[in-house]
Amino acid sequence: xxxxxxxxxxxxxxxxxxxxxxxxxxxxxxxxxxxxxxxxxxxxxxxxxxxxxxxxxxxxxxxxxxxxxxxxxxxxxxxxxxxxxxxxxxxxxxxxxxxxxxxxxxxxxxxxxxxxxxxxxxxxxxxxxxxxxxxxxxxxxxxxxxxxxxxxxxxxxxxxxxxxxxxxxxxxxxxxxxxxxxxxxxxxxx
Numbered sequence: 570x571x572x573x574x575x576x577x578x579x580x581x582x583x584x585x586x587x588x589x590x591x592x593x594x595x596x597x598x599x600x601x602x603x604x605x606x607x608x609x610x611x612x613x614x615x616x617x618x619x620x621x622x623x624x625x626x627x628x629x630x631x632x633x634x635x636x637x638x639x640x641x642x643x644x645x646x647x648x649x650x651x652x653x654x655x656x657x658x659x660x661x662x663x664x665x666x667x668x669x670x671x672x673x674x675x676x677x678x679x680x681x682x683x684x685x686x687x688x689x690x691x692x693x694x695x696x697x698x699x700x701x702x703x704x705x706x707x708x709x710x711x712x713x714x715x716x717x718x719x720x721x722x723x724x725x726x727x728x729x730x731x732x733x734x735x736x737x738x739x740x741x742x743x744x745x746x747x748x749x750x751x752x753x754x755x756x757x758x759x
Contacts, residue, residue: 615661616668620675623653627679637684643698646679651703658707659714673703719744 630645654672663669673691680694681687695702717723719731734745 612661612663613665613668616663616671619653619656620671623650623675624678626650626653627675631679631682639683639685639698642683643700646676650675650679651706654703655706655710659711662707662711669704676700676703715746719746 627646627650630642630649634642634645654675663672676695677691680691680698680700683694683698686694686697689697692702714723715731718725718727721727732747733743734741734747737743
């Protein structure tokens, strides 16, 4: 008969270094206030806001954990920071290169602060930590959302968003999508 020992690991969080303040949120009651807020709000402001919040959470993780275990830090990043950057991403996915770099910088700065990885390149750090770039994850969620629209998993009229290729003489399957021609900036990035 073999006896196994259980080993428990406890992690300490310094309370005095982790001051999290809560902000009261004001409700917008009238339709006019909501409409004016939506007109003023664009993707760049939203991306700047979520990246600022994600940087704060990532810095809080590095500040609060005394024990710098790489697996623990990566798990905390996946749990607390990455959902901020990926929530509802098919709606606000950044079309401009500068916005993509801004969103990707959150993960880049976080992985650079992990002990022993500061001198490595971004992609080699991702490979070592078994992480994917946020751009690849956004692309995967966009494709999953397109699938849900195409096969009516979500209640969105797909006639205005996705157009199936109507050329049966070409090779490929019948669900090949074609991109609609657009003249405005609104549909260009979809």
